[in-house]
Amino acid sequence: MVDFNDNSHRRYNILTGEWVLVSPHRTKRPWQGKEENVVNEIRPSYDAECYLCPGNERAGGHINEDYTKPWSFVNDFAALKKDVPLAKFKSGLLKAESESGICKVVCFSPDHSLTLPVMRVEAIDDVITLWQKEFKNLSDKADINHIQIFENKGDLMGCSNPHPHGQIWAQRTIPQEVAKKNKQLREYWHNNHSSLLGDYIKEEQELKERIISENENFIALVPYWAVWPYEVMIAPKKQHRNILTLNTEERLDYARIIKAVTIKYDNLFKISFPYSSGIHQAPTDGQDWESWHFHMSFYPPLLRSATVKKFMVGYEMFATPQRDITAEMAAKTLRNLSDIHYSNL
Numbered sequence: 001m002v003d004f005n006d007n008s009h010r011r012y013n014i015l016t017g018e019w020v021l022v023s024p025h026r027t028k029r030p031w032q033g034k035e036e037n038v039v040n041e042i043r044p045s046y047d048a049e050c051y052l053c054p055g056n057e058r059a060g061g062h063i064n065e066d067y068t069k070p071w072s073f074v075n076d077f078a079a080l081k082k083d084v085p086l087a088k089f090k091s092g093l094l095k096a097e098s099e100s101g102i103c104k105v106v107c108f109s110p111d112h113s114l115t116l117p118v119m120r121v122e123a124i125d126d127v128i129t130l131w132q133k134e135f136k137n138l139s140d141k142a143d144i145n146h147i148q149i150f151e152n153k154g155d156l157m158g159c160s161n162p163h164p165h166g167q168i169w170a171q172r173t174i175p176q177e178v179a180k181k182n183k184q185l186r187e188y189w190h191n192n193h194s195s196l197l198g199d200y201i202k203e204e205q206e207l208k209e210r211i212i213s214e215n216e217n218f219i220a221l222v223p224y225w226a227v228w229p230y231e232v233m234i235a236p237k238k239q240h241r242n243i244l245t246l247n248t249e250e251r252l253d254y255a256r257i258i259k260a261v262t263i264k265y266d267n268l269f270k271i272s273f274p275y276s277s278g279i280h281q282a283p284t285d286g287q288d289w290e291s292w293h294f295h296m297s298f299y300p301p302l303l304r305s306a307t308v309k310k311f312m313v314g315y316e317m318f319a320t321p322q323r324d325i326t327a328e329m330a331a332k333t334l335r336n337l338s339d340i341h342y343s344n345l
């Protein structure tokens with residue numbers, strides 16, 4: 001049998017139907033690429049210049065509430081706007097259609113200096129509670145059929161403001177990444193009458209090779225088909241189509257595992273670890289998405305140190321994503337890291 005740990009191979013992503021090229025033999029090659037500067041800045045709890053701190057004025061003249069818990073507002077520079085008239089355009093091979101939606105900003109904490117890994121579990125639980133409230137309110141709107149909750153953390157991910165915050169973009173159509181998963185999840189449900197992701201989690205629990213953290217209700221693992229070097233997926237063990245059906249204990253376990261994963265991330269290179277994270281949930285288009293199983297993915301750009309970034313260029317732009325270290329190697333590294341944040345050691 002071929003040893004996949006030492007030979008190039010490709011792996012199938014059951015959730016999207018796409019492939020990733022894995023080249024583990026390349027991990028020994030010398031690195032002479034770009035290194036990023038590391039800035040481990042200590043930030044104040046309040047910054048008078050920050051447009052997300054409580055009581056401050058934002059561009060456009062809005063004044064932030066004097067909030068003490070997670071707080072959200074409509075993005076002043078939203079990519080999607082409400083009340084866009086429905087229209088389709090077609091001329092020869094050119095095709096377009098109008099798109100409408102609502103973009104919100106979610107401040108995780110009034111404290112400018114914090115990040116998810118150093119927030120208390122109860123405070124992360126408050127963030128999830130606000131996500132639930134937003135998801136419910138947005139999903140009740142007839143013209144909102146998909147809700148994307150996400151966070152861009154760190155300059156490397158293009159996030160210009162270090163204040164702990166994420167975003168929600170809700171829209172009329174189903175975006176591409178989710179449409180791929182709709183198809184895969186539905187097909188598996190049709191053929192097997194069970195959750196594709198639920199069955200995958202059971203396999204991972206038997207193998208134990210890619211799990212990095214686990215509690216009673218949630219699991220965190222490096223997916224078999226991970227593209228980013230230290231990509232992680234968090235999912236509930238029991239099938240939930242979206243975050244609304246989590247009970248209090250499940251919600252707390254979700255908060256605990258978010259904290260556990262982001263602490264390991266920070267401990268990896270002893271920096272505030274950059275990533276994009278997002279929650280994929282069943283569309284809110286009124287269909288019965290019995291096949292859906294919500295999950296949260298973390299896509300971090302760092303590769304072998306705090307200063308070496310992975311770029312998706314060349315072959316990856318033109319052909320298919322590629323990685324060097326295997327999902328198992330990444331999982332082992334993350335699993336073995338301390339569960340206590342390095343700043344407290």
Ligand SMILES: [Zn+2]
Pocket residue numbers: 046047050051052053054111112163
């Ligand atoms: Zn701030």
